[in-house]
Amino acid sequence: MELQNPNRPVAFWLLTMAGLIALMVIVGGATRLTDSGLSITQWDLVMGTLPPLSEADWQEAFALYKEIPEYERVNRGMSLEEFKFIFWWEWGHRNLGRFIGLAFLIPLAVFWATGRMRGRLRWRLVGLFLLICLQGAIGWYMVSSGLSERVDVSQYRLALHLSTALLLFSLVIWQALALLRPRGFRMSDPKLGRLAGLFLGAASVQIVLGAFVAGLRAGSSYNTWPLMDGRVVPEGYFGASPQLADLFERTQAVQFNHRLMAFVVVAAAALFVVRAVQQKRLLEAGLIGGSTLLQFALGIVALVTAVPLWLGLAHQAGALLVLAGGVFSLYALSDPRRREAPEAPPRAAPALQS
Structure with missing residues (x-):
């Protein structure tokens, strides 16, 4: 009798990750289409998870946005409520990225510790996690292109950001399939x-x-x-x-x-x-x-x-x-x-x- 594939839980986890990456790409598209990508002008890996919690916090975030060219040339006169609309899109996009990182790292550590992964598979998955981290860095690299002189992000950096996401999406699906049916x-x-x-x-x-x-x-x-x-x-x-x-x-x-x-x-x-x-x-x-x-x-x-x-x-x-x-x-x-x-x-x- 054939033993059950011990890598099946890992494969299903990877397919879930592929779904989250797809959601991340779609939310990123919404962020671009709503001109929300430059609404948060700073990057803080830990404290950036929290949105403004008081009126003073909102005014501070809005004041930072007013310092960049997009506000001066495109959105001058924008109300605080209008700013909140674009802020929430970008905040959601960034925090979904943080969630994806944790949703990959924690199960990876558990599967590693419990012996679910062996041989080259472990290092492939570590490579995928590093690619997730690189994607986050490229995201900030893209945003930074629109904070000083431009009124939007560089289309070259946007293409790089999307290309990395698509590569990650494809590799995760491929690895899941390789675990479900090795070929x-x-x-x-x-x-x-x-x-x-x-x-x-x-x-x-x-x-x-x-x-x-x-x-x-x-x-x-x-x-x-x-x-x-x-x-x-x-x-x-x-x-x-x-x-x-x-x-x-x-x-x-x-x-x-x-x-x-x-x-x-x-x-x-x-x-x-x-x-x-x-x-x-x-x-x-x-x-x-x-x-x-x-x-x-x-x-x-x-x-x-x-x-x-x-x-x-x-x-x-x-x-x-x-x-x-x-x-x-x-x-x-x-x-x-x-x-x-x-x-x-x-x-x-x-x-x-x-």
Whole structure:
């Protein structure tokens, strides 16, 4: 009789962590869409967990916000109640990050102490925790870019912050799957595996391009589809003196790049689905095909409606669904015969015959 997988509780914990990371990304999107990211101008790992508790505390936090360029140039005259609205979004985002750190560290210590983890698994999970810590540091690095001269955060640092979150999300899902069903990396169908990798790469690039759209608020302009105000390539894609930075710093270019890459993702998904159906991998075909079509539709509707908050968040959640489907499909296509021996439970000794 096969022994129960001793790593199953660890896998379920990791899947819970993936859900929390997805929630963190969505709350971060809301923080960006509501212009709340610069409302807290200081970083305090411990005392920052407490919100203002008195009227004097609120006035002090508001006074600090009034010292940055965003207040002077964008929100001058804002009331205290309006400030509280953006404060709570940023405070919630930061404290959800703190909670995720503890929700990872404490079970990690318990699983380690009780022998649930062994071999390389322990160091992989420590690496994931360090990546969580790095993500928090990158978050503050991003916020700090908008506190002195800019009226918002750098789109480059925003893209870095989101990219790290997506990497963490993907690695956590992959490790959970590896514990539930250990597999190797050799593809059972190499061509389908390459198509899954192609899709996952294209989807990842598209999500990062979306971070530049959010960083420059490019979704608030050119709200027509499929053309951009009647043109395939918008006027002003490059500046008067074209340079590489225009691709990431001009609203026209950023939105066009995101639109164009969407078609690349759809094409990659279509190639995968056709091959997957031929090979009777219907689950993987449904995950990638369905999530991609849903995300494509959400993107169009969000664009033509000038990205209302709820649609912007739905579009961000759709991106996570696409990414999760791609990671699952790539893993599911790996060869099930190559198992990772270090994590396998020991076999019981055969009983002696009398």
